Amino acid sequence: MTPHSVLKNKSYTLAISITKLSQFLETGQREDVLSKLVLRSGTAIGAVIREADYARSKVSFRHKMKMALKEVNETQYWLSILRDTDYLGQRQFERLEKNCNEISVILVSSLRTTIQ
Numbered sequence: 001m002t003p004h005s006v007l008k009n010k011s012y013t014l015a016i017s018i019t020k021l022s023q024f025l026e027t028g029q030r031e032d033v034l035s036k037l038v039l040r041s042g043t044a045i046g047a048v049i050r051e052a053d054y055a056r057s058k059v060s061f062r063h064k065m066k067m068a069l070k071e072v073n074e075t076q077y078w079l080s081i082l083r084d085t086d087y088l089g090q091r092q093f094e095r096l097e098k099n100c101n102e103i104s105v106i107l108v109s110s111l112r113t114t115i116q
Contacts, residue, residue, distance in 0.1 A: 011046030018042030038078035044071045069107045
């Protein structure tokens with residue numbers, strides 16, 4: 001399995017987890033604003049990575065990977081807020097944070113190996 005396919009799989013799995021979290025927040029916790037923010041950034045990661053598959057150049061590919069890294073960082077921010085406002089338990093936060101960190105490591109590695 002190539003690093004890019006691992007990245008696609010991990011980002012897809014994260015998007016599913018974030019979607020379920022968002023559904024729980026909206027229905028169970030009645031939290032609409034943060035649930036939509038984390039849903040947007042958490043699902044954008046994989047979408048942008050998939051867009052990179054069709055990049056027209058290495059520069060475009062790097063740009064998409066940097067965008068995905070930005071989305072990971074934003075997702076981590078929203079997850080931290082959800083944890084610190086008691087909408088998200090520590091265990092669930094740690095699991096999602098671990099997934100985000102793994103994706104970040106792969107993205108950074110990919111950026112380092114793709115010379116501009």
